[in-house]
Amino acid sequence: MTPLIELEEAYRSLKKDPCFKRELKGLLESFTGRPTPLYLSEKLTSYCGARVYLKREDLCHTGAHKINNALGQGLAARYTSKKRVVAETGAGQHGVACATAAALLDLECTVYMGYRDIERQSENVSRMRMLGARVEKVDTGEGTLKDAVNAAIQDWVSDPLRTYYLLGSCVGPHPYPLMVRDFQSVIGREVKKQLKGLPTHLAACVGGGSNSIGLFYPFFRESGVSMTGIEAAGAASLTRGKVGVLHGSMSYLLYGEDGQIELTSSAAPGLDYSGVGPEHSFYRDTGRAEYVRVDDKAAVDAFMWMMRNEGIIPALESSHALAWVMGRKWKKDDTVVVCLSGRGEKDLDIVRGFLEKEGNQ
Amino acid sequence: MKKNILREKTRRLKSSGKKGLSFFLTGCWPSTERFTELLKIIDGEDLADFVEVGVPFSDPLADGPVIRRASGEAISSGVTLEKITEAAADIRNQIKMPLVLMSYLNVLLAGGIEKNLEAVSGAGFSALIIPDLPAEESGSVSGAARRFGIDTVLLASPSTSQERLKMITRRSRPFLYYVSSFGVTGTRPELPEDLREKLSLALRVSPCPVYCGFGISSPAQAREVAAFSDGVIIGSALTKKIISSSSGCFNPVKKFAISIRRQLRKMEDNARN
Numbered sequence A: 001m002t003p004l005i006e007l008e009e010a011y012r013s014l015k016k017d018p019c020f021k022r023e024l025k026g027l028l029e030s031f032t033g034r035p036t037p038l039y040l041s042e043k044l045t046s047y048c049g050a051r052v053y054l055k056r057e058d059l060c061h062t063g064a065h066k067i068n069n070a071l072g073q074g075l076a077a078r079y080t081s082k083k084r085v086v087a088e089t090g091a092g093q094h095g096v097a098c099a100t101a102a103a104l105l106d107l108e109c110t111v112y113m114g115y116r117d118i119e120r121q122s123e124n125v126s127r128m129r130m131l132g133a134r135v136e137k138v139d140t141g142e143g144t145l146k147d148a149v150n151a152a153i154q155d156w157v158s159d160p161l162r163t164y165y166l167l168g169s170c171v172g173p174h175p176y177p178l179m180v181r182d183f184q185s186v187i188g189r190e191v192k193k194q195l196k197g198l199p200t201h202l203a204a205c206v207g208g209g210s211n212s213i214g215l216f217y218p219f220f221r222e223s224g225v226s227m228t229g230i231e232a233a234g235a236a237s238l239t240r241g242k243v244g245v246l247h248g249s250m251s252y253l254l255y256g257e258d259g260q261i262e263l264t265s266s267a268a269p270g271l272d273y274s275g276v277g278p279e280h281s282f283y284r285d286t287g288r289a290e291y292v293r294v295d296d297k298a299a300v301d302a303f304m305w306m307m308r309n310e311g312i313i314p315a316l317e318s319s320h321a322l323a324w325v326m327g328r329k330w331k332k333d334d335t336v337v338v339c340l341s342g343r344g345e346k347d348l349d350i351v352r353g354f355l356e357k358e359g360n361q
Numbered sequence B: 001m002k003k004n005i006l007r008e009k010t011r012r013l014k015s016s017g018k019k020g021l022s023f024f025l026t027g028c029w030p031s032t033e034r035f036t037e038l039l040k041i042i043d044g045e046d047l048a049d050f051v052e053v054g055v056p057f058s059d060p061l062a063d064g065p066v067i068r069r070a071s072g073e074a075i076s077s078g079v080t081l082e083k084i085t086e087a088a089a090d091i092r093n094q095i096k097m098p099l100v101l102m103s104y105l106n107v108l109l110a111g112g113i114e115k116n117l118e119a120v121s122g123a124g125f126s127a128l129i130i131p132d133l134p135a136e137e138s139g140s141v142s143g144a145a146r147r148f149g150i151d152t153v154l155l156a157s158p159s160t161s162q163e164r165l166k167m168i169t170r171r172s173r174p175f176l177y178y179v180s181s182f183g184v185t186g187t188r189p190e191l192p193e194d195l196r197e198k199l200s201l202a203l204r205v206s207p208c209p210v211y212c213g214f215g216i217s218s219p220a221q222a223r224e225v226a227a228f229s230d231g232v233i234i235g236s237a238l239t240k241k242i243i244s245s246s247s248g249c250f251n252p253v254k255k256f257a258i259s260i261r262r263q264l265r266k267m268e269d270n271a272r273n
Helices: A002-015 A019-032 A042-049 A066-079 A091-104 A115-120 A124-128 A146-156 A176-184 A186-194 A211-220 A276-284 A296-310 A316-325 A345-361 B006-017 B032-044 B065-076 B083-096 B106-107 B113-123 B139-147 B162-171 B197-206 B218-228 B236-244 B251-273
Strands: A038-041 A050-058 A084-089 A108-114 A134-140 A162-166 A200-207 A226-232 A241-248 A249-251 A291-296 A335-340 B020-025 B050-056 B099-102 B125-129 B152-154 B176-179 B208-211 B231-234
Touching: A002 A019, A002 A066, A002 A176, A038 A186, A042 A296, A042 A316, A042 B251, A050 A186, A050 B218, A066 A084, A066 A124, A066 A176, A066 A211, A066 B231, A084 A091, A084 A146, A084 A296, A091 A108, A091 A124, A108 A115, A115 A124, A115 A134, A115 A276, A124 A134, A124 A345, A134 A146, A146 A162, A146 B065, A176 A186, A176 A211, A176 A249, A176 A276, A200 A211, A200 A316, A211 A226, A211 A276, A211 A335, A226 A276, A226 A316, A241 B106, A249 A276, A249 B020, A291 A296, A291 A316, A291 B099, A296 A316, A296 A345, A296 B162, A316 A335, A316 A345, A335 B236, B006 B020, B020 B032, B020 B208, B020 B236, B020 B251, B032 B050, B032 B083, B032 B251, B050 B125, B065 B236, B083 B113, B083 B197, B113 B125, B139 B152, B162 B197, B197 B208, B197 B218, B197 B236, B218 B251, B231 B236, B231 B251
Parallel strands: A050 A335, A084 A108, A084 A162, A108 A134, A200 A226, A200 A335, A226 A291, B020 B050, B020 B231, B050 B099, B099 B125, B125 B152, B176 B208, B208 B231
Antiparallel strands: A038 A050, A241 A249
């Protein structure tokens, strides 16, 4: 608890620190390339029969929204005089973002990654290593994100004085869900500025839920804006789970009758998590957002459609959100903003494998 | 309300100047039969004052590799909280020592905490240890446990501030579980240097006895820690002995337990003389 209490105190003062704010803003602009474009996709617009905008987080430096949080927390690590960051990663996007932030900010970096994810995201493993990070393979459990979180927390609590735990999603113990939401809210704030008037709908994929909470949160009080979080059918904690406790927070969670956390299975590694951020559980319970499921096939179809028709390779995670938007009936006056949370080069092998398997059946 | 035998035990030990000893066993592991056999040996031969029974969990954040392994094997063989409470209830009348249940919170919540606490109480457990439940959030769970006559043991560590330590010791019953070092359970060649100082502070502020665990693996370490606490809790080192005695009798376990006991007794004698 002590490291968490210290982190909360540190973060509260950093939030008000003009130096910290200025430095982060500068990095987001000149290093990450923010603001990212809000792109009106004509083809999706004509396909859906509503105006469909894509918030292009895939154009961030390192290729996903994860860098927004990695820079924010990396800077927090430096302001609190930590020498080293540890992180978990699923798809590898957060790991790459951390390795990048650590290289820039002169921090040592260790990234924990499940063995299964290491196999299916080998390119990101090479990127992290070449950026100077140590990538530690996690052999326990299913070898995915949940197990990497366990290992990273264990590393952190063994050396909390020197080490900063750079958590990548809006999950885990307080104050992480709050910090990650704050650092990702730049997504929604930019959309608000870029769009003339309010959208009618927001859509984003939800694994732990960081890109979606970043898009949703600035619109929380805009009651005319409806929000939809799209889960992977094989990892649907909000739509299939029960309230439980994992990694220091109480939230919707997939677990069996005996309380053991259940295995998840999604083609998108970044959605392969048994829990979800507690703030999404709040949005769900209060009805502020609705949560739906999309299966692997629909996501792969959307992925391919985007490549063929838009010349954009969306991350498989983001493809879940696109699939839901493409499958829903819209009204002509609807304005939909979809968070294109990352680029999908990392997923080409998975999609190729998926299509080959389908072709053989 | 039925009397809480763990409270009496820890109080009696403290007032008579004796150092308490507790072992951690993974519930129903290596098998239900071996587990209950071991409980009977520990009780019958007075190898420990009470036993902490761990409910295996898929994501045991506080546990190191040895207990994680035992936990994983137990889950694979179908061990659940229900099986553990059934096994404990079955032998409750055959053992005298108190039992403490160590469980991660999600397992206790699954299926309804009241129902689970009723089973835990029915099986004769005197207290709960929930490693992923911070003292600040413990009120509702410990309140519910109290209604079933179960105490809630809270954890503190060397990084706990003095202010929190006071708050935790006020809420922890019937003892405080002091985590010897940063990090997870597991045997360590050396205990942290400032442990002595930190433990002394905990002893000073705590109205209840202070038991120290995590990383204690040898009689010498047990003695070192017991010098500044009311008792020691040993898990991983004992689990290793169980693994090494997996096919035959529990001789390595007994030998180890006796060597720890002997050291603690020697200390008590020295203190008296």
